[in-house]
Amino acid sequence: MTGPDPTPPGPRPLAWLDTQARARTEAGLRRRLSPRPADPAGGAVLDLAGNDYLGLSADPRVVAGATAALRTWGAGATGSRLVTGSTALHAELEAELAAFCGHDDALVFSSGYTANLGVVTALTGPGALIVSDAAAHASLVDACRLSRARVVVVPHADVDAVDAALAARTETRALVVTDSVGSADGDLAPLAALHRVCRARGAVLLADEAHGLGVRGPGGRGLLAETGLAGADDVVATVTLSKALGSQGGAVLGPAAVTAHLVDSARSFIFDTGLAPAATGAALAALRVLASEPERAADVLRVAGALAAACDAAVPVSAVVPVVLGEPGPAVAAAAACLRRGLRVGCFRPPSVPPGTSRLRLTARAGLTGAQLSFATGVLAEVLADARTGAPA
Incomplete structure (x- = not known):
């Protein structure tokens, strides 16, 4: 039997966390998880905080799609998409999502966050330029930081600033990234003007349609479709399946050459377990509801x-x-x-x-x-x- 540890206590290496917590509390910025209870009747509290824009997360047809996928494919994807994590259901969702939104091809990721990380890092890297809108979502910001490309952050929705950054570049490749619909302000990006600048300067436009899909464009096909840019060979989109489609996951849409490149090089695709079958089935069912309604x-x-x-x-x-x-x-x-x-x-x-x-x-x-x-x-x-x-x- 051993006695007490004779080593005297040293400084607490995580003491700085207490200081940070106090500072956040004093500034009114402390956050706490607030689990919501199950509400099968949907009547106890009216929710205007979530992103279930089309009211499909509890739609019986969407729940049935998730249930059928669960029974057919099991609870998990069982591996990365390149090993065992790709099912016929994933391929079906990708084909229908690309067709609905007007793009050549689609590739499903485990979340919208990983979709943005994967496409930005795979299309850029050292020797490339990224021009990022100052109000871009955190996933795009983190993708820029991980890309190892040179990043120029321009004022929100400032097309002239984008043009100036592209004109002054020395890099051969350039990518302009923006949300199509602002997540906090709900405003629309000037996609048509941005695309004109990108085309004139030889850059690719990447628009995150997380808040555009299901809300903007003909039948909810997104702001790129609304502006006639869906399917252009120098335009790439990302979407989330967790907002208007009421499920989970994300996808990259664009030219087939882009999705093929991502399969070979996007680390957040290659080294991540595939989207769970239930979420895949739910998203596919929700997409079909949106197409029919x-x-x-x-x-x-x-x-x-x-x-x-x-x-x-x-x-x-x-x-x-x-x-x-x-x-x-x-x-x-x-x-x-x-x-x-x-x-x-x-x-x-x-x-x-x-x-x-x-x-x-x-x-x-x-x-x-x-x-x-x-x-x-x-x-x-x-x-x-x-x-x-x-x-x-």
């Missing part, structure tokens, strides 16, 4: 317009309705007040948004009943009236 996309914008009107916010052009309140404290308090009244809304604070722009982030969902929409707008109007006057929530 294109009116869902228009319904999202209708609901978004009603929410914005109740909040005295700008007319939205996507499912995202931002209500900027300024500092983190009022935004957190307003979100909590909504939840107490039975309405769940998003709350975005730095670093998700710039300092001084903390906000409620409302996400419209197709299929809300008149009673649900009336309830939501009533709660929002009441809570925001208090928040803007400084009254207790």
Whole structure:
């Protein structure tokens, strides 16, 4: 039997975490997980915080697609896509997704995050230039950092700045990256103007359609389809399957030469387990629902317009309705007040948004009943009236 360790205690190597936690708490930026309970009836709390834009995550047809895939293929993909993780179901989803969005080919990843990491790093690297929009999603930012390419960050939606960066480059290859629809502001990227600059300067345009698919474009085919750019040989898109399609996963869409290159070189594809069969089946079923019910996309914008009107916010052009309140404290308090009244809304604070722009982030969902929409707008109007006057929530 051994005695106590005679070594005297030294400095705590993780003590800095306590300091960081205190600083975040004082700034109103401490985050905590809040598990939501199961709500089979869907009536306890009305959700306007999630990204289930088309209301398909619990649709019986989508659940049936997941269940059938689970029974046929099992719980997991069992390996990377290059080993055992590719099934006939994955190939079916890729073919239908590419055809629906108007691109030559598609390659499914385990998430939208890994899709962005894979395509950006595989299409660039040392000796290439990336021109990135300042408001690009964190997955694109991280992809730029991992690429080992030279990165120029330009002001949000500034086409002239993109043109200047491309014109001044010495690199042979260049990639311009942007979200097609802003995740925090819900605004639309000037894709047509960006593409004109890219084509004139010999660059490739990469648009993340995470918030465009299912909402923008004919029948929800995305903003690239809306602007006539889907299928162009110098345009690549990424999508997520976890928002409008209500499932999980992501994909890269574009020329077949791009997807073939990714299979050979995208590390987040090669070294990651394939998307689980249940998620694949659910996404495929949701895509088929969207194809057969294109009116869902228009319904999202209708609901978004009603929410914005109740909040005295700008007319939205996507499912995202931002209500900027300024500092983190009022935004957190307003979100909590909504939840107490039975309405769940998003709350975005730095670093998700710039300092001084903390906000409620409302996400419209197709299929809300008149009673649900009336309830939501009533709660929002009441809570925001208090928040803007400084009254207790």
